Amino acid sequence: xxxxxxxxxxxxxxxxxxxxxxxxxxxxxxxxxxxxxxxxxxxxxxxxxxxxxxxxxxxxxxxxxxxxxxxxxxxxxxxxxxxxxxxxxxxxxxxxxxxxxxxxxxxxxxxxxxxxxxxxx
Numbered sequence: 001x002x003x004x005x006x007x008x009x010x011x012x013x014x015x016x017x018x019x020x021x022x023x024x025x026x027x028x029x030x031x032x033x034x035x036x037x038x039x040x041x042x043x044x045x046x047x048x049x050x051x052x053x054x055x056x057x058x059x060x061x062x063x064x065x066x067x068x069x070x071x072x073x074x075x076x077x078x079x080x081x082x083x084x085x086x087x088x089x090x091x092x093x094x095x096x097x098x099x100x101x102x103x104x105x106x107x108x109x110x111x112x113x114x115x116x117x118x119x120x121x
Contacts, residue, residue, distance in 0.1 A: 030074060031063050037081045051080045 038048060045063065049056040061067035062077075078085045 027065055027069055030069060030077075031065065033083055033085075034063060034077055034081065037083055041081070043081075048077075048080060052076055 034048075037043075038045065045059045046056045049059045052059070058067070062069060062073060067073070074085060077083065
């Protein structure tokens with residue numbers, strides 16, 4: 001995943017507002033999930049763009065963190081890559097529930113589950 005100066009992840013963490021830090025965690029987790037799935041499928045970003053019906057530059061903006069990633073964007077990528085995204089609350093943490101995003105990837109008829117948990121440090 002490319003991180004550039006300018007309109008990207010760089011500098012967002014330094015501001016430290018709770019919502020911004022959480023958003024950064026969610027966006028980075030999503031981007032890593034997509035990159036992992038592309039690698040599993042042997043698919044390029046250009047092929048993903050074709051599958052989404054978008055320009056390759058659009059996929060690059062999303063995966064570099066410079067695009068505004070909406071729930072619609074997440075749903076489109078989930079449908080295109082069969083990420084198996086599930087949003088749920090982590091009830092085991094007493095202070096504050098964290099968001100856990102679980103992706104179940106199907107590779108060679110074997111389910112591989114990855115959990116990406118975003119918590120405020």
